[in-house]
Amino acid sequence: MYEDSYARAGDLSAAIDALVTTPSAESLEAARAAWLDARVPYQQSEVFRFGNPLVDDWEGRVNAWPLDEGLIDYVDPSYGQQSDANPLYTVNVISNTAPLINGAEIDAGEINAALLTDVLHEAGSIEANVATGYHAIEFLLWGQDLNGTAEGAGDRPASDFATGDACTGGNCERRIAYLQAATQLLLDDLDEMVGLWGSDGAARKRLVDDPVAGVNAMISGMGSLSYGELAGERMKLGLVLHDPEEEHDCFSDNTHNSHYYNQIGIANVYWGEYERIDGTTVKGASLSGLAADELPALAAELDTAIGAATDALTALKQRGDGVEAYDQMIGEGNAEGQQTIEVAVDALVAQTQPLEQLVAALELGSVYIEGSDSLDDPSAVFQ
């Protein structure tokens, strides 16, 4: 999946090079399509994040969200000119060569990878200062979605990447530099992750060297993504608040796909199968096989629950593709839209119950507690 993510990020990089060479509605559309395609394998890989510290530590650079877009580029006046919540709210580094961070002026004369990662990303320890990753690129390709919970995504014109007099939005060359630097960083980060999962890679070794820890990591990754991250933070909160900010891919209105491919990733781990971007299938020993051999009744329950969650997320994806965008679904008073999301939330939660039973039945210990049971050991847990 990381190889595919890297390959698709390469395609995205090429499409962005074409966009900045010849900015036009067509080349912008092609770059946006490449971004959407790039999300497909990446979102499936997110299941590896939880339970794998190496991935979790790395993830913030690549997929951090939500993002205060005013840090990066121009925003609509209705966004507010200042926010104490984030003094860098409308720093607009693309037009500002010397912004202030904690009251000190920083040199942003040249936009490059070092500026993005070392200075701007999480500047002032504020988590919404997301300067790198998929969502920063998404904002530069789409612009703000000013439609609230009504129809429509971001609508940045291609001329924001034009040179000379044709440039709109100002500072097109700095915008291009930002977009290309962020894309190159994404490629570098994904390349690093491909290495970590290679035959001698640390992430692979960690799972393979201790099979019990490995199976634990698989199940805790599925469970944590499904229950807490996806059903909770990314979906349920939007239902509570009806706020279009509570949308994961908010500039491109791609949230339904983003959620759907998370679930496909969860199912992939269970079935031990992954359909690559070239259409071939990678297959291996699976959790479903292990469960079927050891605990056939529980395996049947898992098959059903994971199938049901996939169906519910498929319905969400179909609604997003054919009827209305995710931010419209969470709009206040949209009962049918919210119902679609609620069904998905319930199915995501439901599939974690048999997963927890699987952990107990396989006698893997708690999914979350690691440590020695020797009481003389300072790292033992008092019980």
Next chain:
Amino acid sequence: MNRTLAAAAIIVAAVAALLLLGKRTADAPSVDETQYAWRDDLTAEQRLRVAQVTAAPNDWSVAQPFEENAGGATTTRAMNSPNAFSQPSENLSLEGRQQFALGNALFRKIWVTSPASTQASDGLGPLYNARACQRCHLKDGRGHPPEHPGDEATSLLLRVAIEPRNDTERKAIEDGELLTIPDRVYGGQIQDVAVPGVVAEGKVLLSYDEAPFALAGGESVTLRAPTFLLGDLGYGPLEQGALVSPRIAPAMIGLGLLEAVDANDILAWADPDDADGDGISGRAQMVRAGGDEEWVLGRFGWKAAAPSLKAQAAGAFFNDMGISSSLHPVAAGECTDAQSDCLAAPSGVQDALGPYEASDEVLDLVTFYTANLAVPARRDVDSPSVLAGKQLFTEAGCAACHRPSFVTRNDAPQEELRFQLIWPYTDMLLHDMGEALSSGRTVGKANGREWRTTPLWGLGLTEAVSGHEQLLHDGRARNVLEAILWHGGEATDARNAIVEMDPAEREALLAFLYSL
């Protein structure tokens, strides 16, 4: 082998066995079996175990069992990254993890001015210090004082109070009706930002005076003493006798565990009149929460004025962001009768969403989040210098207030926090820290010089999380050693013991503190 030799061999073996036995007994500290008699949540056998695991070690050359996991089974791995304080309790169920994730999202959520299209998100202010919890609790770690002229003060705020002036005011504080005497116009806290159409109360002005401090062995440290002033006063001068005092946002880890500590475990350690003559008093903050007639132990905040995490969270929503909740029902936030524009500004209450700007669901999720930010595991607990430092820490008297360990209640409301052996290094009591650190004003049972002992767990990861080590209530200390040197009052002897250590001993002491 002749008989004598054989007999000698037997004796040697017997002595060795005795020595082994002796060592074995020495490992389990002898304890008073009547300790923890008040713990009605424990069996007699459990009480004995608790007394043993919380007793000081007999052998300082080895790490104590369980001490690496500072938060018991909730302990998370130590990450050398800004996310080290942002992990959920390790033993949380998936359902708990979802609540944590929702609370985390609300903790980051930016509140907006009323009226707004996103009705569930409005209600900010009218007077406020910050628009999101995370804006002060940066990376769930410590805040910092303003760094440059013109910098935002957000993660540090000013409280304002007047020392009681007459019997009525003294009685109001003694009876627990008020924690402090507020300023008639500005209230109990300075909000340095306001929504459009309302004037902010003022700006934090900060300057430092530096002075050298000599240590044994020829070392010298420069300490900076801050002066906080209030500028751009929006509503005229402060009332006569009103004094501002800074408070920095503290680290957020392990708070649910501290809430689950038995109040009597804390009260039993108090020695208000220093009956044991060790120079350390230790007084409990007692408050009457929300009109409750019962006095309860205050636990959270610099003056331990909040009895629970929910009270602390609701207080922060109200005072720092101007968001009402069931515990602070006034939508206008902390504006006084003298601030009419503030009172007249639109509120964020919508009938359809309930009577408060933050619903009980929102308050409960945020409270759950703050209860479950996990304490990272300690590093290098076996290292000889860390172990030597731990012994020096105790011998210097630090552990008299920075109490190493507790075992939480076995019937704590949240299952994951029950019966955990924890190592917070705080006694949760108020201590006189001397005039240099005084806030100058009474808060409940705390006089100006008294502050609650700050937990030390996670201390060594401060730099990784925050990119600085600005410690104490106003961030004046720039590292752990400076923070130690600012200790006065009851802590003077302990501080002097550290000043007089030779540099190698001081280095070991710091190695221990950075392993926390």
